[in-house]
Amino acid sequence: MKLVGLSRQIVLSMAAIALGVTMLVVLTSYAFYYVAFTYWPEHFDPAAWMPNGAEWVWLIATTLAGLVIAIAVAVNLARRILVPLNSVADGIRRVAEGDLGARAIAGDRSLGEASLLADNFNALAAELQRVTEEQRFWNAAIAHELRTPVTILRGRLQGLAEGIFPADEAQFRSLLTQVEGLARLIEDLRVVSLAESRHLELQIQVADLAAEITAVVDVFKSSLQSAGQQPVLDLDERPVRCDAVRIRQALLVLLENARQHAAPGSLHIRTRLDRGWCHLIVEDEGPGIPAGFTPHLFKAFRRADSTRSSGRKGSGLGLAVVSAIARAHGGHVGYAPASKGGAQFTLSWPYQPIAER
Known part of the structure; x- marks a missing residue:
C-alpha cells in the first residue's frame, strides 16, 4: 500500500504515538529513580543509575518492536478506512462524469462513520438516478x-x-x-x-362539501348519463376544512375517469367523516382495474387498457392529480375493488371538527 495522504498521516501518527509512549516510560523511569536515589538511597544501588549494555539493547529492541507494531496496525487501519473513502471519491467522480449507476463499497462495517458515508452516498446516487430516469x-x-x-x-x-x-x-x-x-x-x-416539488398551495377554509359535490355532479350529470351512468349521492352534511376548488378538481377527475372507463350503471358518490378523517368515495359497477396495474395506478402517464369500446384514451395524469391533491391536504387516495366488481376510489384527508356558532 502506497503511503500517501491520509494513510501516510495515520502511519506517522501511530509511529509517533509508539515512540512517544516509549520515551515517556524511559523518562518517567529516570525521574522515579532520581527521587528514589535522593530520598531512599539505602534501598537502591547508585551504581545502577545508568543502563548497562543489555538494558540498552532491551530498550532499543522494545522501541523498534513497538514502532513496527504501530506501523502495521496503522497500515491496516488506514486501508480499512480508505476503502470506503476512496470508493466514495471514485463514485462521486463517476457520477460527475454521467455514470449514475456508480455505487460505493462500504467495506468494513465496524468503521461506522466511513460505512455510513458510503451508504449515504449510495442512497443519494440511487435517488439521483431515479429522479433523472423519471425526468427523462x-x-x-x-x-x-x-x-x-x-x-x-x-x-x-x-x-x-x-x-x-x-x-x-x-x-x-x-x-x-x-x-x-x-x-x-x-x-x-x-x-x-x-x-x-411540495409547492402546491392550498386555500384551506370551512366548506360545505356536500353542496360543492352536488354542484359538480349536477354540471357533469348529462355527460355521465350519456355514458349510461346514473350518479347516486350519499353525502354527509357537516362542513369540513379543505380547499374546495382542489376537491372539486379531484372529483371531476374521478367522474371523468368513470365516464370513460366504467360500465353503464350506478355511480355512487359518498362522503364520510370517520375517526378524524374525511373521505370522498366514488364507486362504479365495473369493470374495475387489472390487478397487475394497481401499483402504478396513481403514477403520472401510466394507463391501463380500457375495456370500453369508445377508443378514448386519457393523458394518464388524472389519478396522479387526485393523488397530488390528497397529499397536499395531508391525506392520501386509495383504490379497492367494489362489491359489484367495479372500482372504488377513496380520497381521504384529516378532519377537524368545526365548532358551531
Missing part, C-alpha cells in the same frame, strides 16, 4: 401528450387557412375542444409538478 420519462411523455392536440390544431388551422375546411361553427367548436383539452393537460401537469 416525463419529458418523453409530455412531448407525446402535447404532440397530438398541437398536431390536430395545426392541421385544422392550416386547412381553414387554405380553404380545405369550411369556416363554420362546427370547425371552431372542434378547435375549441382541442384547446380546452390542451389547457386541462397543462393544468394537470402544473398540479402534479407543484405537488412533487
